[in-house]
Amino acid sequence: MNETGIILARHHDREALRRALRDERMEKIRRGAYRGKRPASADRYRDATERATARVLAVSSQLRGAVVSHESAALLHGLRLWQLPEHVHVVQAYRASSASARDIARHRLTLGEHERTVVGAASVTSLARTVADCCLSLHPLLALVIADHARALGADLAAARESVVGRRDPRGRRRALLVLAMADAGAESAWESWLRYLVLRAGLPRPMTQLRVPTPHGEFRADLGWEQFRLLAEFDGRVKYTQGALGPRHDAGRTLFDEKRREDYLRDQRWTVVRVTASDGPATALARIGRHLPPPPDEPPHPRDLPPPPLPRGWR
Structure with missing residues (x-):
């Protein structure tokens, strides 16, 4: 077991792991990664968050030279999320093979030394870089939830803006800058x-x-x-x-x-x-x-950049 509490199969006796799984002393987090079995609590979202965090830590332990990024980095930074990520996002310098795991989303991006940090034992994009990446890649509501909380935690949103403006690819830039301008530290929940x-x-x-x-x-x-x-x-x-x-x-x-x-x-x-x-x-x-405010303009100022909000997964 490493310092994250994750057990990697490549470092342990396979038969012992199989017995522990059979006896429900261990649970599988993802391919080749396990942790001690934990009883379910009354808070299902907290349980799901802990499991998603364990999956990110497992991938970080398994991949050499990878930096956890995007909403997976937001999760490790302790930021609020509208919904838990379906994939573990990492920045890697090399291309994945066709046999690569489907639960990992790899990004080929350039990171400066100031845009990397360590959370626990995981290499992670900095708070400002994480916010910038999320604003560029996520639905603006999902990005706003993250940016609001990051601002409350003291993130340097000016650095996040610089990161957005400095990208060679202009796609998503205007929307990302709008989300950063909308961010407010006063929001206390998603x-x-x-x-x-x-x-x-x-x-x-x-x-x-x-x-x-x-x-x-x-x-x-x-x-x-x-x-x-x-x-x-x-x-x-x-x-x-x-x-x-x-x-x-x-x-x-x-x-x-x-x-x-x-x-x-x-x-x-x-x-x-x-x-x-x-x-x-x-x-x-x-x-x-x-109905208690002046009527909005016939054409809202940012209709293309602010699409309708998605429902949280599982909510109908």
Whole structure:
């Protein structure tokens, strides 16, 4: 077992590995790579993320001279993702053979020394380079989720812009620069990035993230806010309304009661509070917010560069 916790078959007794798999003490991560069997938790997304991370670390251990890149690098950097990558992305100097593994996406790109780093035991593209690669290659919503979180973690987005502008191939450049300009450190979840993406794609006024409004019952902090229009928008997930979900002292009932008191006060002060959930879908969510804002232009400013948002895998 190496320091990543990954066991490579080429370094171990094959028969011992087969016994461990049969006894469910080990699990296969990908061809030739294993790890100790882990019990499933109540959080399926966390389990899937850990397994995807293990697969990236396995590929990094198996391939010599490869640098983990794109959304696989984002995963190792701990960035939020709209969806987990289906392939492990790496930058390699040589072409793959026809027998190469299908779960690896190889990129022949030039990396400067300042564009490489090490995360754990894996060679990975730097945070800024990772953001640039993702902005150039991914759907803009997926890239925005990554860029938002990277900005919150202090990534140098100016360096990311330089990387985008410096590419010889101009394809995707304009869209990537637009996503970088849209990035906002205030987004605290992928769904908050999604909601802001809908607003900006429609040509509505750019909101302030985490707008704070004082009330006698405590501060109300909105995911998105337009102070000049006295409009606040919240993306509501289930977590904060689930008892103990945010720690043993988290009281979901008290959270709901306190929020109601603050919202009642804000409405008395002529603020509008709009709450959106994932089940609303893009059209409904946008309509509920847009009716309280000046109408968007007949032709949104970036229709070609900001296509409709994709659904997360598994969501219908």
